[in-house]
Amino acid sequence: MDMIKLAAEMRTALQYFVTTLDAETQLDKMLEIPSMFPAYEVGKAYKVKDVISYGVNSVGDPQLYQVLQDHTSAAEWTPDTATSLYKAIGVTEGGYPVWVQPLGASDAYNTGDIVSHNGTLYISTMDGNVWSPETYPAGWEVYAE
Incomplete structure (x- = not known):
């Protein structure tokens, strides 16, 4: 059995699963697995409520962003700067991460x-x-x- 292929398939399955989570009601679950969210890509069509990762937060976890309007991403509209397109989630307005139960x-x-x-x-x-x-x-x- 090819373990690398199996790991890649498992990651894909988990990424399908995380798209079913709702940032409004299940943020705590989302913040427990931030590395499972797909990374921001330039030239990708995003829809409202999609959640992606871009950069890291102040404790070193992937920073999650929720898409605010349908658009195709562009290099000059990164999630950390294009506030009309993306909203950082899991952080306060001041940029502090929301506490999440550590796994260990x-x-x-x-x-x-x-x-x-x-x-x-x-x-x-x-x-x-x-x-x-x-x-x-x-x-x-x-x-x-």
């Missing part, structure tokens, strides 16, 4: 990471932080800009 040590929050949880900004006070601010308040401090 590999994606845990570290000292100094700032996240938004239930509308409040928090800064992690420890490395390897896998708990939410409400589950383990000692691992977080309220952050003010």
Whole structure:
């Protein structure tokens, strides 16, 4: 069995699945698997509500964007600059990522990471932080800009 071909087929299947998620009601699920969303491509026809990845957010995860209007992408209209075409999701208006339950040590929050949880900004006070601010308040401090 060709493991590379199998892995490519699995990724394609997962990318089909992620297109069924809704950013309005299932954002938490989307943010758990940001690397599964297709990367932004120049010259591609996008439809309203498509979700793509482009660049990385402040904690190093792929940044997700939702398409706001049907269009064909162009090199000069990248998701991070064309705010009439794309909306960053999983981040606050100030650019802070929304807290997502880490899967383990590999994606845990570290000292100094700032996240938004239930509308409040928090800064992690420890490395390897896998708990939410409400589950383990000692691992977080309220952050003010």
